[in-house]
Amino acid sequence: MPIERNAEKITLSLPSAGASAEILFFGATVISWKSAGASGNSDPTERLFLSKKSALDGSKPVRGGIPVVFPFFGAPTDPAHMKMSSHGFARSSTWEWGGEVLDNESGVSVRLKLNPTPEISQVFSPEFSLTYVVTLAAHQLSTDLHVHNPSSDTALTHQALLHTYISTAPHSSTTVSVTPLKGLTYFDKVAGTTKQEEREKVDVKEFTDSVYRGAGSGERPDGGQYKVRWGPEGAETGLDVRATNFGDVVVWNPREEAGSKLGDMEVGGWDRFVCVEPGIASYWNTIAPGEKWIGQQVLTAI
Numbered sequence: 001m002p003i004e005r006n007a008e009k010i011t012l013s014l015p016s017a018g019a020s021a022e023i024l025f026f027g028a029t030v031i032s033w034k035s036a037g038a039s040g041n042s043d044p045t046e047r048l049f050l051s052k053k054s055a056l057d058g059s060k061p062v063r064g065g066i067p068v069v070f071p072f073f074g075a076p077t078d079p080a081h082m083k084m085s086s087h088g089f090a091r092s093s094t095w096e097w098g099g100e101v102l103d104n105e106s107g108v109s110v111r112l113k114l115n116p117t118p119e120i121s122q123v124f125s126p127e128f129s130l131t132y133v134v135t136l137a138a139h140q141l142s143t144d145l146h147v148h149n150p151s152s153d154t155a156l157t158h159q160a161l162l163h164t165y166i167s168t169a170p171h172s173s174t175t176v177s178v179t180p181l182k183g184l185t186y187f188d189k190v191a192g193t194t195k196q197e198e199r200e201k202v203d204v205k206e207f208t209d210s211v212y213r214g215a216g217s218g219e220r221p222d223g224g225q226y227k228v229r230w231g232p233e234g235a236e237t238g239l240d241v242r243a244t245n246f247g248d249v250v251v252w253n254p255r256e257e258a259g260s261k262l263g264d265m266e267v268g269g270w271d272r273f274v275c276v277e278p279g280i281a282s283y284w285n286t287i288a289p290g291e292k293w294i295g296q297q298v299l300t301a302i
């Protein structure tokens, strides 16, 4: 069966391509995506990193996969958000089944939904309705976040981000390059300063936590398109990321310096992933009453 589900998770599969994906109802977190490369020179392999020490029982956000960040990125800064923990409630709420979208030879797709619950309403009062559509195709995984403002009279202001942990196994994440980010302004959260990116290829050899502003802007020729590569020189492999309506991208790797302080990070885990996170992270999006915003991420295994 290409779409299976139980109380905890949904499993999508495309047997002809050897591709599969698993999505937890907790956080609508995609915790696994297996795919062969589009170039046909690799067997189906796991493309997402999931820490062996991650909780998967709903007690904590998942350390790996693709956590959904909403309604704000990072630590709360708005006084109205102070009752929430870092990255907001979406990644630590249990979403509902929203039905099949597609089930054919070219792809399988399902919908998850999150609406205000009594717990969420205690910490976030604006009306909202989230829909997340996850689509598995032969060499691609698409994750689309729809934010609807059902209010008849009040605008909804939010941030959102897809916190994608890309697995670099069996290669070290010290070989990672992310392009093209040269020329962009970024906030270096490690140094606490704003910088201009001068590197042709951004790496994560050191503790990296950088918010690239306007990386996803439609005004850039390759806005929202990132090439993530790793492996031995001359034989690199990787993923292409295409993001729509996410104006920023965050590149994060804690290395041992910060990773060893994360209780749910497996020892050495920082050497097996890079987070490339398309999002609205440095600015706020406003959705008029009755309107909707959609942010999309498409990952392609090369």
Ligand SMILES: O=P(O)(O)OC[C@H]1O[C@@H](O)[C@H](O)[C@@H](O)[C@@H]1O
Binding pocket: 061, 074, 086, 087, 163, 189, 209, 210, 250, 252, 277
């Ligand atoms: O530990 P968390 O809450 O999952 O966040 C992980 C990281 O997520 C990144 O997106 C942030 O830029 C980092 O600052 C943060 O440390």
